[in-house]
Amino acid sequence: MQLHISENLDKLSTGVADWLVQYIKQVLQKQDRFTIALSGGSTPKKLHELLVTDKYRNEIEWSKLHFFWGDERYVPLTDERSNAKMAYDTLLNHVPVNEAQIHIMRPDVAPEESAAEYEKLLHNYFDGKPTTFDLVLLGMGDDGHTLSLFPGKTEVIHEQKLWAISLWLESQNMYRITLTAPVVNKAACVVFLAAGANKTTVLKEVITGAYNPDLYPSQVIKPESGQLIWFVDQAAAGNLS
């Protein structure tokens, strides 16, 4: 596991953007497609906004990237809570990609159907390959959740068969569609982004505490053969080093 600590979210985002450009180039030297699962939440926004500036935009072969999501709120694509909307608004509408490269978790069919459709899509892409996504970008909530694996949701946290499932999240009064640990843990590289003092305590528990994924679901992310990299700011890192 690698831990990169930056002074603040801006510097964290720049560090991730620099790393990402090099990683994409490295992967595309060996294959003609790069698969990335985007994270929801607010932390990735700054990274997305950087990637659409000339400095980074011109360094990436956008036509070779395929975009997936780690999880989605089951709300219309026009809803501000939609992870897909956030990605379109801050990234996908500003780079030369076409709809065939973008694979959303559909909010216009029943949640179970959307998850089942995504399950099929993922197997079409990754069955028979040594790893799944080239990169999974993840955030971590201040309760230690990642994707839509929330504390106490033991079935979802420990799902071992399906790669994509739907769940009812009573705390937010909405359905969620989420990838599960098995498909993420088969990725070639998993990157967590975490920033802010509200994550200090939980980050220390997740990274250095006893293994307790029912309380700290982010701990269930342990790539089998891929890299695990944390990009955090000093506020979240606290006295981690």
Ligand SMILES: O=C(O)[C@H](O)[C@@H](O)[C@H](O)[C@H](O)COP(=O)(O)O
């Ligand atoms: O749909 C979501 O909410 C995200 O996928 C979720 O897992 C997010 O990454 C964390 O909640 C961190 O969110 P912030 O980046 O806003 O702190």
